[in-house]
Amino acid sequence: MDHFLYRDGALFAEDVPLADIASAVGTPFYCYSAATLIRHYRLFDDALAGMDHLVCFAMKSNSNQAVLRLLAAEGAGMDVVSGGEYARARAAGVPGDRIVFSGVGKTGDEMRMALEGGIRQFNVESEPELQMLSAVAVSLGVTAPIAIRVNPDVDAKTHAKIATGKSENKFGIPIARAVAVYAEAAALPGIDVVGIDVHIGSQLVELEPFERAYAKVADLTRTLRAEGHDIRRLDLGGGLGIPYTRSNEAPPLPRDYGALIKRCVGDLGCEVEIEPGRLISGNAGVMVSKVIYLKSGEGRDFLILDGAMNDLVRPSMYDAHHDIVPLREPAAGVEQQPYDIVGPVCESGDTFAKQRPMPPLAAGDLVAFRSAGAYGAVMASEYNSRPLIPEVLVQGDRWAVIRPRPSLEEMIARDIVPDWLQDAD
Numbered sequence: 001m002d003h004f005l006y007r008d009g010a011l012f013a014e015d016v017p018l019a020d021i022a023s024a025v026g027t028p029f030y031c032y033s034a035a036t037l038i039r040h041y042r043l044f045d046d047a048l049a050g051m052d053h054l055v056c057f058a059m060k061s062n063s064n065q066a067v068l069r070l071l072a073a074e075g076a077g078m079d080v081v082s083g084g085e086y087a088r089a090r091a092a093g094v095p096g097d098r099i100v101f102s103g104v105g106k107t108g109d110e111m112r113m114a115l116e117g118g119i120r121q122f123n124v125e126s127e128p129e130l131q132m133l134s135a136v137a138v139s140l141g142v143t144a145p146i147a148i149r150v151n152p153d154v155d156a157k158t159h160a161k162i163a164t165g166k167s168e169n170k171f172g173i174p175i176a177r178a179v180a181v182y183a184e185a186a187a188l189p190g191i192d193v194v195g196i197d198v199h200i201g202s203q204l205v206e207l208e209p210f211e212r213a214y215a216k217v218a219d220l221t222r223t224l225r226a227e228g229h230d231i232r233r234l235d236l237g238g239g240l241g242i243p244y245t246r247s248n249e250a251p252p253l254p255r256d257y258g259a260l261i262k263r264c265v266g267d268l269g270c271e272v273e274i275e276p277g278r279l280i281s282g283n284a285g286v287m288v289s290k291v292i293y294l295k296s297g298e299g300r301d302f303l304i305l306d307g308a309m310n311d312l313v314r315p316s317m318y319d320a321h322h323d324i325v326p327l328r329e330p331a332a333g334v335e336q337q338p339y340d341i342v343g344p345v346c347e348s349g350d351t352f353a354k355q356r357p358m359p360p361l362a363a364g365d366l367v368a369f370r371s372a373g374a375y376g377a378v379m380a381s382e383y384n385s386r387p388l389i390p391e392v393l394v395q396g397d398r399w400a401v402i403r404p405r406p407s408l409e410e411m412i413a414r415d416i417v418p419d420w421l422q423d424a425d
C-alpha cells in the first residue's frame, strides 16, 4: 500500500496534488511520500517484534538526507556500502552504533573513517579485507566488530544482475570455508567477531530462497559456537521484493518474512539485523514526467517524455517494469491504446516501455512512474548533459524540495578547464 492515490480525478501524493508540485518545480522530478516510507519501515520493525532486532535501511536504494532523517527518527539503522554513504548517514543524525558497513571493496580509508566515527559492525567479504581491517584497527588502537558475509550458494531466482548468493557471484566467502575464515578472524589482533552476515539478492518474490539461506546460517551459527566463537548477531540482509505492477503480483509480506526469520533463527538467541532497501523506499516514490511529443511511427505510436534513462535507468538496465499512470485520472472504461514510451536520450535503450497499453495521452500531459523511490534518483546521471532532476518530499499537506534541480550553469561550472586551455580562443 502506498499514498499515491487519485482524488477527484487527480493523482495525489498524500494530501498534495502532484500536478501542483509539477507547476512549481517543473518536470521531471521525483516525489516521495513520508507516510509510505514510515509505514514500510514499521512493517519490518513490527514483523520482528519480540526479537532483539535492528532494521538497517539499505540506503543505496535512496540516500537523500531528508529520507534518512525521517527513517532515523523512527529508530532505523543504516546499511552503508561506501564512505560516502557512511558520511551521509552520520550527517542525517544516525549514530555510529546503528550503522553496518557492507560491500566487497571497502578501502583502508573507508575503514578508518568508520572506525573513527563509530560503527556497529563491518560485514567482511574476503580474507584480504579481514587482514586490511585488522591492520587499520590496530593502527588506531581499536578492534573492529565484524560479521563475515557468507555466500550460501542459493539461487535467489531474481534478475541475474541483482542475484548475489550463488557461488559464481563476487559476494561473501563460500560457506564451506567459513570455519577456516572465522578461525583466521579470531586470531587477528584488530578483529572482534560478533556475528554472521548473508544477503542473497534483491527483488526476491518468494520466501523459499531466504529460507534455504537462513537455514544454512542457523547451522553455521551452531557450528561456529561449537568452535568457540561468540556468535551473538545475525545480519540476514535485504532483498524482499515489491509489486511493480498493481494487478498480478503479490510478493510475500514483511509479516510473513518476519515469521520465517523467527522460525529459522529464533531459537538461537541472537540479535537479528535486516537490511531492506527497496521495500521501504520503492513504492514510496514516483517520478513525474511530461509528454513532450506524441509521434506516429511505422505501425506504432511513441510517447516521447521529458524524463529519460539517465533519470530512471531501471527499465534500460534490468528490463524493469514500472507502471506509468497519467496524473489526470482516465475516465472509467476509456479505451487504452499501445504506446512505446521513450525519453529524449540519443540511444534506443532509452525506452521505458514497449507497446504499453495506456489511456489516450497528448503533448503536455503529465504521467507518474510508480515504484520509483528505490534505485531511481540514486542511480541517475547527467548523461546527455541533462541535469539531475529534483527530489521532493510530501508529508501530509506539506511538501518541500529536498534536492533542487541544478541550473545549467551549476552543472557546467563543475568542470575545470586547465589553464593551458583557457586562452585557446
Ligand code: LLP
Residues within 6 Å of the ligand: 058, 061, 079, 102, 103, 162, 199, 201, 202, 203, 237, 238, 239, 240, 275, 276, 277, 278, 279, 314, 318, 374, 375
Ligand atoms: N544489503 C546488501 C548487502 C545489498 O547488496 C542490497 C542490495 C541490500 C541490502 C538491499 O536490497 P533490497 O532490499 O533493496 O532489495 N539497482 C538494482 C538493485 C540493486 C541491489 C543491490 N544490493 C535495481 O534497481 O533493481
